[in-house]
Amino acid sequence: MQAVFFEVPGGPDVLQIVEQPCPRPGASEVLIRVLAAGVNRPDVQQRRGLYPAPSDASPIMGLDVAGIVETVGDCVDMLRVGDAVCALVNGGGYAEYCVVPAVQCMPIPRGFSFVQAASLPEVFFTAWNNLIWLARLETEETLLIHGGTSGVGMAGIQIARRLRNATVYATAGSEEKRAVCTAIGAHAAVDYRGAWDDEIRAVSAGEGVDVILDGQAGPDTQRQLDLLRNDGRLVFIASHQGPTAVVDIRAVVRRRLTITGSTLRPRPASYKGRIARELVEQVWPLLEDGRIVTRIHEVVPFRHVQAAHRILDENRQIGKVVLAVDPALAETIPLPNKR
The missing domain is CATH 3.40.50.720 (NAD(P)-binding Rossmann-like Domain)
Incomplete structure (x- = not known):
């Protein structure tokens, strides 16, 4: 798979797109084919060398994604292959595939595109x-x-x-x-x-x-x-x-x-899973009927990740910057997951 990587901390120019092995989900995890990924301030701090990834997390940047469930772990019964989800991830979002604990996944709000959904989890x-x-x-x-x-x-x-x-x-x-x-x-x-x-x-x-x-x-x-x-x-x-x-x-x-x-990233999946459930119960209905809105400042193609980081470095954004990892599908609206 392709993923964003940097060898030494620095400005946006240190970011490169490289080939990396595709991760495999554990028993309680899922593998997501990433269509869109949010760009967040912690990503910038990680790139600058000021916010290292936890030892048990992916060194690849990216804390929220939206995409399609590709594989489910043996102990996962809440998600199925083909489900459209957005998720708070522990790193690894700037890639074509990302592993995440299943409890940190949420259905995409009705009427939202993958780009819009990718703007939600971390914030x-x-x-x-x-x-x-x-x-x-x-x-x-x-x-x-x-x-x-x-x-x-x-x-x-x-x-x-x-x-x-x-x-x-x-x-x-x-x-x-x-x-x-x-x-x-x-x-x-x-x-x-x-x-x-x-x-x-x-x-x-x-x-x-x-x-x-x-x-x-x-x-x-x-x-x-x-x-x-x-x-x-x-x-x-x-x-x-x-x-x-x-x-x-x-x-x-x-x-x-x-x-x-607080720092949320080192918290266990059980803690984040509780937040995910409360968001779906209390916030998602307000997103779906328009009482709460998300604002996308700019959608940036994956290959232009350096430009996305420059927007945050210059503090130009109003709302979220989102990477279109798969530009052909990132702005489409998925059908609701079937149960």
């Missing part, structure tokens, strides 16, 4: 894990999402609005991006390069927020803690502005604040 798994499970976002609480037009940001805004009736604020770096945030449900969006904390205080009538979802960390951490209401929760999904911060621990204790973070 919705991440948003659900961090907002619903870790942050414990409750009905009608107030949420701030930094990077509102990232894939995770857009998923989080819509989950919070549609399933928790939350008041949602977002940050984004351009007028166009801020307009997208409000179009999909954010009550207000502000420029993260300015006094965003003061602007959020202003739009929240000085009350601040209950939950913050952030991928920057670094020197802005205390500003975020100061913006939280009592019993507030700050959840980190990355630390792009620095791995350390000076914070007022006494205030954390006195105001009962929670600071947490």
